[in-house]
Amino acid sequence: MNSYRKELWFNIPARRGFINITPEVQEALRDSGIQEGLLLVNAMHITASVFINDDEPGLHADYETWLEQLAPHAPTGRYRHNLTGEDNADAHLKRQVMGREVVVAVTQGKLDFGPWEQIFYGEFDGGRRKRVLIKIIGE
């Protein structure tokens, strides 16, 4: 069994945003040389997500609106977490809806994807450097 590890770094200036990281993940998979196995991609920070969905800007605008309805940022005083001096409690909630990680099958050296699957980094508390972890195991 072989394993491979890589970190991706992000610094999104806005509070929230989505970035398609599929090319970076594909490059990591090529670097690994692994042909058959499982690939994990996870946010290493707890106010961010990694998820798989469609690379369509209208949909991303819908996610933004919808997540803000489910877990509004303001008024920040509605969240006890923000009594710690943070203003990012909503980001911890939004991340639970969108998820921390994805696990992807590796088949014949490729991400074993359906026709529209793309991997995104979802930032809910930007303006600082954050990391995503790629870990691949297989042969």
Next chain:
Amino acid sequence: MNSYRKELWFNIPARRGFINITPEVQEALRDSGIQEGLLLVNAMHITASVFINDDEPGLHADYETWLEQLAPHAPTGRYRHNLTGEDNADAHLKRQVMGREVVVAVTQGKLDFGPWEQIFYGEFDGGRRKRVLIKIIGE
């Protein structure tokens, strides 16, 4: 390390529905011959889910009602994604709540499950052929 791959195909006539796919996953695990490892089951389409919960029709009706409250299908014009000509933006949102994939432990050649765990395919934009991927790695 061994690996095994299988696709399951579905065509659910209604817009939404849940199907218990545990027997098909168990059959794939038997075919694989893998005794110890990890098993991934994921929707290959971005308006569908694979999740683990109870095989109880009342609960599935509750999921349907609840997801429709969290992310209503209509009016379809409320979603920017639907400006592309689609009417399935709600399906992309519902799928994030229910999840894309499950990872299950394989122990002594079986799905290592608690007493009520069952694997479901969740369709949120039916009326077309869609796939689920099973990938198993181990020994």
Next chain:
Amino acid sequence: MNSYRKELWFNIPARRGFINITPEVQEALRDSGIQEGLLLVNAMHITASVFINDDEPGLHADYETWLEQLAPHAPTGRYRHNLTGEDNADAHLKRQVMGREVVVAVTQGKLDFGPWEQIFYGEFDGGRRKRVLIKIIGE
């Protein structure tokens, strides 16, 4: 490839609660001797979650309030699942928001975590004994 399996047992007297299980997972990883691989931690019951977020009591209070807004426990008669004699339909819904499982990279014998990542057991229908499964594969 090696594999390791361990169950953790819980009996949370209240209906809902969060427990930091990171030390128990780290101990299991040490016991396994696995240096490089993937680690799965999942709830074996369908009204409980395993998730990764911050060990901050204010945030946990926010999760409690928020999940109760998204999927209220009462009136229990609003859920068809509760016609079976259960009163825990809301717990099956809350668990979908928070997730069943996490998959964590194992690197150099450690949980490959960002600075604030901690693993939690989330109970949404307590007062009974329940299990969490740890499965590790690697070398």
